[in-house]
Amino acid sequence: MKTLLSHGYYKGEIVDLPTPEITDDGVLVKICYCGICGTDQDLFSSECSFVEDGLVSYPARLGHEWSGIVEKVGKNVTEFKKGDRVVGDNGISCEQCEDCLSGHFEKCIHLRNVGTIKPAYDGAFAEYFMIPARHLHHIPDGMSLKEASLAEPFSVAYGGIKHMNINEKSVVAVIGTGCIGMAAIVLAKALGAKTVVMIGRNPEKLKVAQRLGAEIINNTICDVKAEIDKLTNGNGADYVLECSGAKETFKQAISIATFKGTVALIGFYEHKENEVNIDNIVSKALTLVGVMGAIGDMAGALRILKNNKLDFSPIVTDELPFDDCIKGFTRKNYPNSIKTTVKICEE
Ligand SMILES: [Zn+2]
Numbered sequence: 001m002k003t004l005l006s007h008g009y010y011k012g013e014i015v016d017l018p019t020p021e022i023t024d025d026g027v028l029v030k031i032c033y034c035g036i037c038g039t040d041q042d043l044f045s046s047e048c049s050f051v052e053d054g055l056v057s058y059p060a061r062l063g064h065e066w067s068g069i070v071e072k073v074g075k076n077v078t079e080f081k082k083g084d085r086v087v088g089d090n091g092i093s094c095e096q097c098e099d100c101l102s103g104h105f106e107k108c109i110h111l112r113n114v115g116t117i118k119p120a121y122d123g124a125f126a127e128y129f130m131i132p133a134r135h136l137h138h139i140p141d142g143m144s145l146k147e148a149s150l151a152e153p154f155s156v157a158y159g160g161i162k163h164m165n166i167n168e169k170s171v172v173a174v175i176g177t178g179c180i181g182m183a184a185i186v187l188a189k190a191l192g193a194k195t196v197v198m199i200g201r202n203p204e205k206l207k208v209a210q211r212l213g214a215e216i217i218n219n220t221i222c223d224v225k226a227e228i229d230k231l232t233n234g235n236g237a238d239y240v241l242e243c244s245g246a247k248e249t250f251k252q253a254i255s256i257a258t259f260k261g262t263v264a265l266i267g268f269y270e271h272k273e274n275e276v277n278i279d280n281i282v283s284k285a286l287t288l289v290g291v292m293g294a295i296g297d298m299a300g301a302l303r304i305l306k307n308n309k310l311d312f313s314p315i316v317t318d319e320l321p322f323d324d325c326i327k328g329f330t331r332k333n334y335p336n337s338i339k340t341t342v343k344i345c346e347e
């Protein structure tokens with residue numbers, strides 16, 4: 001099968017490798033789409049702390065944002081069959097530790113990361129991908145395979161959303177116009193939030209947020225706190241999802257949150273921060289939650305999306321054929337891309 005191998009330092013190639021052997025509990029999936037994540041770009045370029053910290057072995061098999069069609073199931077698998085449309089978790093549990101044996105595989109301490117850092121599990125930039133059935137999810141009816149390839153970033157956004165009690169009175173602010181920020185908008189809208197605001201700096205990407213139903217604030221030309229105060233009669237946002245991972249936006253998130261608000265920090269900052277006015281957090285009685293992609297959150301995200309009426313296909317801004325996908329791994333080639341997806345096999 002055709003497989004992308006990344007050698008790091010901007011080198012990669014598509015090679016022919018054996019199709020994975022199916023296990024009794026496994027499902028072999030024909031991959032239709034696989035999105036290129038910022039982490040894939042970091043690992044492809046080797047310009048990231050993961051490589052400095054020795055957490056990547058090359059050649060690496062990347063890809064954790066995929067959707068596909070079941071090709072074959074192992075003999076113990078009953079809940080999936082050939083032809084089912086599926087997506088999967090970004091971590092693979094060991095099935096041997098105490099947590100796995102009691103069914104809590106989301107707590108597994110031996111979790112392998114799909115297509116990213118050590119301990120890694122071979123990723124999905126390949127024609128076929130083998131995954132234990134316990135990590136697989138059905139795609140809701142009416143959702144295209146291309147949209148479904150966003151299920152993993154949606155699960156990361158859901159990791160923040162699940163700490164919030166969003167309802168028709170809520171004001172939700174999202175900082176960061178990447179894929180996870182856009183996913184947060186869609187989930188907040190689907191949960192009925194009164195107002196959803198996207199804060200970012202790229203006008204093209206802000207336009208997409210607007211298409212998804214968000215108010216927009218360009219933080220390079222506006223005083224964000226003043227704009228949020230205008231929208232909320234000075235109360236601030238009930239919930240803030242900080243998805244951009246920058247020092248300034250962290251401060252912004254704290255400053256625009258309402259009294260007793262919740263701020264979710266989604267994604268890595270990759271540096272230490274010691275200029276934060278902690279008293280701002282204390283005096284506003286804020287709840288701060290750290291969020292990273294966790295297995296167990298995909299089902300929750302899909303549950304919300306199942307009833308969602310919003311067309312979120314504008315999040316996929318670019319599509320590349322598999323044979324020509326390598327250019328998608330270099331950020332500067334697609335400065336206005338929110339999500340570049342790779343078409344791998346025909347549906
Ligand atoms: Zn990702």
Ligand SMILES: [Zn+2]
Pocket residue numbers: 093094095096097098099100105108109110111
């Ligand atoms: Zn385990």
